[in-house]
Amino acid sequence: MSESIHPAVCSAQPSQRADKNPDAPLFEGAYKERFDHILSRYPNKRAALLPVLNMAQELRGWLSPATITRVAELLELTPDYVRSVASFYTMFQLRPVGRHLIQVCIGIGCDLCGAEEVVEDLLEATGTRIGETSRDGKYTVVEVECLGACGFPTVVQVNDKVYENVKPEDVEGLMKELD
Amino acid sequence: MNETSPVLNVTIDGIQVSVPKGATILEAAERVGVVIPRYCYHPGLSAPAVCRMCLVEVDGAPKPLPSCVQQVQDGMVVHTASAEARKARRAAVEFLLVNHPLDCPICDAAGQCELQDYAFETGQLRTRNIEPKAVLGRDKLTPDILYFADRCVLCTRCVRFMDEIAQEPVLQVIQRGHKGYIDTMTDELFEHPFSMNIVDVCPVGALVNEDFLFKPRAWDLDQTPSICPGCSQGCNVLLGTKENRVLRAKPRPNNEVNSYWMCDHGRQALVNWGAGDRIEVPMIRESGRLAPTDWPQALAALSRTLEARPAGARAIVSAGASNESLYIARKLADKVGFKGGVFRVETGPEAGLPGFPKLRLRAERAPNVRGAELLGFRRSADVLEAIRGHKGVLIVLEDALIDAPEDFGVELEMFIYVGTHMSPAARRADIILPSTTFAEAEGSFTNVEGRVQRFAQALHPPGLARPLWLTGSTALAGLGAGAVYRTAAAAFDALVGEFGEFQGLSYAKLGLGGASVAEAESSAANVS
Numbered sequence: 180m181s182e183s184i185h186p187a188v189c190s191a192q193p194s195q196r197a198d199k200n201p202d203a204p205l206f207e208g209a210y211k212e213r214f215d216h217i218l219s220r221y222p223n224k225r226a227a228l229l230p231v232l233n234m235a236q237e238l239r240g241w242l243s244p245a246t247i248t249r250v251a252e253l254l255e256l257t258p259d260y261v262r263s264v265a266s267f268y269t270m271f272q273l274r275p276v277g278r279h280l281i282q283v284c285i286g287i288g289c290d291l292c293g294a295e296e297v298v299e300d301l302l303e304a305t306g307t308r309i310g311e312t313s314r315d316g317k318y319t320v321v322e323v324e325c326l327g328a329c330g331f332p333t334v335v336q337v338n339d340k341v342y343e344n345v346k347p348e349d350v351e352g353l354m355k356e357l358d
Numbered sequence: 359m360n361e362t363s364p365v366l367n368v369t370i371d372g373i374q375v376s377v378p379k380g381a382t383i384l385e386a387a388e389r390v391g392v393v394i395p396r397y398c399y400h401p402g403l404s405a406p407a408v409c410r411m412c413l414v415e416v417d418g419a420p421k422p423l424p425s426c427v428q429q430v431q432d433g434m435v436v437h438t439a440s441a442e443a444r445k446a447r448r449a450a451v452e453f454l455l456v457n458h459p460l461d462c463p464i465c466d467a468a469g470q471c472e473l474q475d476y477a478f479e480t481g482q483l484r485t486r487n488i489e490p491k492a493v494l495g496r497d498k499l500t501p502d503i504l505y506f507a508d509r510c511v512l513c514t515r516c517v518r519f520m521d522e523i524a525q526e527p528v529l530q531v532i533q534r535g536h537k538g539y540i541d542t543m544t545d546e547l548f549e550h551p552f553s554m555n556i557v558d559v560c561p562v563g564a565l566v567n568e569d570f571l572f573k574p575r576a577w578d579l580d581q582t583p584s585i586c587p588g589c590s591q592g593c594n595v596l597l598g599t600k601e602n603r604v605l606r607a608k609p610r611p612n613n614e615v616n617s618y619w620m621c622d623h624g625r626q627a628l629v630n631w632g633a634g635d636r637i638e639v640p641m642i643r644e645s646g647r648l649a650p651t652d653w654p655q656a657l658a659a660l661s662r663t664l665e666a667r668p669a670g671a672r673a674i675v676s677a678g679a680s681n682e683s684l685y686i687a688r689k690l691a692d693k694v695g696f697k698g699g700v701f702r703v704e705t706g707p708e709a710g711l712p713g714f715p716k717l718r719l720r721a722e723r724a725p726n727v728r729g730a731e732l733l734g735f736r737r738s739a740d741v742l743e744a745i746r747g748h749k750g751v752l753i754v755l756e757d758a759l760i761d762a763p764e765d766f767g768v769e770l771e772m773f774i775y776v777g778t779h780m781s782p783a784a785r786r787a788d789i790i791l792p793s794t795t796f797a798e799a800e801g802s803f804t805n806v807e808g809r810v811q812r813f814a815q816a817l818h819p820p821g822l823a824r825p826l827w828l829t830g831s832t833a834l835a836g837l838g839a840g841a842v843y844r845t846a847a848a849a850f851d852a853l854v855g856e857f858g859e860f861q862g863l864s865y866a867k868l869g870l871g872g873a874s875v876a877e878a879e880s881s882a883a884n885v886s
Contacts, residue, residue: 256544257527259542259543267531
């Protein structure tokens with residue numbers, strides 16, 4: 180990580196720079212630099228918890244108890260506290276998710292425009308049920324409340340990428356793209 | 359609160375009250391007897407203002423304010439029962455009841471539940487909610503504490519107790535909103551010597567003591583103020599009794615001793631206190647066999663022994679006996695002229711509470727060590743060793759000598775046992791007089807810091823058992839040595855007259871909060 184990255188954005192890097200690996204070392208090399216950058220932004224270590232958890236999830240895909248414990252050690256907090264904070268935010272995964280986390284908006288706009296059918300088709304295409312991970316570890320489909328793009332229903336977000344105007348007939352193409 | 363701090367005048371529900379700067383509306387209201395409903399606020403903990411139950415209307419404020427954190431300002435006019443305040447509370451209760459299982463008939467907290475109270479007070483007859491209720495289930499947190507997540511109002515009192523008082527922050531709120539619950543990091547149970555306090559602070563039935571679960575209903579318990587005899591700390595407690603048994607003990611607030619807390623050791627020790635093989639009638643040995651008798655005969659036998667002034671008699675007393683009993687024991691000793699008198703103290707591991715350092719589970723597991731010492735008895739590591747080889751008269755007061763050898767006392771000329779429980783050693787006694795436990799008579803203990811604290815009678819004594827101070831003073835009166843003390847108060851006030859350390863105290867003065875021997879000493883010193 181170069182010095183050109185301003186501390187203010189160091190925790191907002193596009194994810195999946197590294198392959199998500201549940202056993203990836205936490206915050207080494209470039210990630211160590213980012214970690215230090217993050218700490219430099221806050222008056223104390225506790226305040227840096229959210230961006231650090233973000234980075235941990237980016238590296239490992241989800242926040243396992245071991246990851247939580249390690250983050251707690253690094254930030255001099257108790258694991259219980261870190262778990263409490265992580266569990267408050269739905270965007271932190273406390274269980275393993277597939278490589279592609281497919282989030283379908285079921286907010287009022289998308290719902291009225293047929294989000295339900297999109298969800299059903301996605302579940303059929305991935306062979307899973309809501310919140311479950313496919314057997315090959317590739318996909319997890321979840322319903323989320325508003326994704327903030329109500330003008331373009333149905334909105335589907337796969338990891339960090341947002342797909343707009345998804346119709347049931349688009350699901351096949353989407354799946355191909357993900358493969 | 360010192361006198362130099364500025365005083366603010368506020369009006370609460372039309373009542374004027376002056377409070378020091380920094381006081382909250384809730385505290386100010388309590389001063390004039392207005393109790394504002396609350397869940398997250400607890401006087402022993404910080405106030406996070408999360409429950410929204412203590413909202414009150416303040417003139418000039420745009421919306422209701424949380425009274426537990428809102429500090430009063432001069433001239434503030436507060437309405438705790440106005441339409442707006444009631445509406446705010448009603449809304450808070452309605453939200454809490456959205457997913458509440460309403461399982462009061464099988465809930466341990468029913469009858470002592472603040473959710474029940476406030477739902478009854480401010481809630482509505484029928485729910486407006488037509489959705490199915492969220493179900494979270496239950497969990498076991500410690501070996502003795504169950505957590506019913508569905509009943510929880512997420513006030514976080516337990517979280518803050520573990521964080522601020524125990525300073526072992528193992529409990530946290532997990533998830534949020536209607537999915538929120540209290541949990542530890544791992545599935546393993548946690549253990550803490552003061553863990554049971556989280557059950558006390560729980561305003562609803564979310565945290566329950568498994569040992570007490572489904573036994574009595576809260577409203578069936580008689581509550582008696584008492585002192586925990588589990589160690590020399592002397593925590594102020596409320597004994598919950600039913601059908602002449604102690605079923606639970608809860609801490610009784612006293613900032614000088616235990617604040618709002620007490621340890622698990624004390625609670626467990628108090629449940630079923632005094633159960634076992636109780637002595638119910640006086641007994642006298644006649645031609646080798648113990649025969650039950652009545653009090654006049656037994657006291658006559660005791661008087662005959664004492665009248666003979668047995669030279670070199672010895673005595674073993676108990677640090678579990680009250681000041682009054684030990685005082686009479688002292689008088690008996692002086693009258694008969696026997697040497698000293700020893701007692702022993704069981705010890706165990708200590709445990710502290712960092713958030714309230716005054717309170718410790720003390721190593722000395724007896725309530726009246728200090729009192730016994732002040733009254734001239736000597737602590738001995740091994741009381742049996744202290745009387746080894748003794749052949750004359752032995753008087754044992756309230757120590758069952760359960761560790762004594764089988765042939766204990768065969769060499770003794772005369773063995774008098776005044777106690778509560780039968781034991782192999784006690785069976786060897788020539789005169790056995792039934793005595794009461796601390797729960798069966800009133801009296802006082804002197805704790806490790808020299809604080810003299812009264813306890814009230816919670817149970818009926820079994821059979822003909824009488825407190826030691828009554829038995830002893832009757833025997834002494836029979837010998838023409840003093841009056842019969844018919845109340846603990848009379849015995850204590852006589853004690854104060856004879857022992858300088860207690861000067862300035864009186865049974866009435868002790869009240870329910872107790873008074874310190876040291877304070878009495880210093881005030882006596884000032885007078886003279």
